[in-house]
Amino acid sequence: MTVRPVEVICLEDQQHEKCKLLGQILDRIGDKWTIMAVGALSGGPMRFNELMRRIGGVSHRMLTLTLRGLERDGMVRRTAYPTIPPKVEYELTPLGRSLTEPLAILLQWGEKHSGEIETARNVFDQSRN
Amino acid sequence: MTVRPVEVICLEDQQHEKCKLLGQILDRIGDKWTIMAVGALSGGPMRFNELMRRIGGVSHRMLTLTLRGLERDGMVRRTAYPTIPPKVEYELTPLGRSLTEPLAILLQWGEKHSGEIETARNVFDQSRN
C-alpha cells in the first residue's frame, strides 16, 4: 500500500481539506461503541444480545443507536427473522470489513507507542507535581 | 509494514483487549481538535495564534487544552520565549510525527470510500422517507 504521509497535510488550503475529511472519519468512528461493534462483528454475524454480552458495558439503547448508524453508513447489514421471539442478526458488509485494515494499523501504532505515551504522561504530571 | 487485520479481534477474550486499546487510542485522538492540531503542526513549528488561524473555528480555550493534552502525551513540544509580548512555539515530536502514518492510511480509506458511504446514507434515509 502506498502511503502519503499526513506530513504534507494542511500546508496549503487545498491540503487542509484533507484534515477536515480525516476529522469527519474520526468523528464517525471515534464514538464510544462503534469500533467495539465493528471489532465484535469482525468475527462473523452476531445477534443483538450476543453482541451486547461480547462488547460488555454497552447499554441497550446505545448498542441500538450504534448499529443503526453503522447500518446507515453501509458498514453493517441487519437481517430480521420474523419469528417469535424475534431474531435479528448483524454482520459486516464488505465496506465494514475494509475498515478493519486501517484500524489494525492504528492499533499497531498504539501497541508500539503506548509505553512511550505512558512515560511522557508521568513525566508531564510529575513536572506539575 | 506487516498488517494484522482486525478481523481476528474480539474472537477470544484476549483479543478483546485489542479492541479496548483501539478504543483508548480513538478516544484520545478522536476529539474535535486533536488531529487538526497534529495536521497543522505536521508542516513544521507554529505559534499559538498562527495555529488558531490555520485550524479555523477553534476557540482560544479549546486550542490551549488540545495542545496541553498533546504535550502531556509527548506528541508535541512547547517552547516559550520569554519576550514581551510572549512568543510560544509548538512542534511535533518524533512520536507525534509517527502518528501521521496510520492517520494517512485512515485518510486514504476515507477518500476511497466516502462516496460509497454517502450513497449508503442516501439509500438508508430514503427507505425511511
Place this chain on the structure above:
DNA sequence: CGGGATCCCTAAAGATACTG
C-alpha cells in the same frame, strides 16, 4: 428478543473577561 421513547446527568466545548 429486539427496539423505541422518555427522562436525566455529566462531560465537552463555546463565549467572555481578566492577567502577565
Place this chain on the structure above:
DNA sequence: CAGTATCTTTAGGGATCCCG
C-alpha cells in the same frame, strides 16, 4: 501574545419503562 478562570450551552450516553 499566550494562558487561565468562570459561566453557559449542548451533545453523548445511561437508566428505565413499555411495546410487538
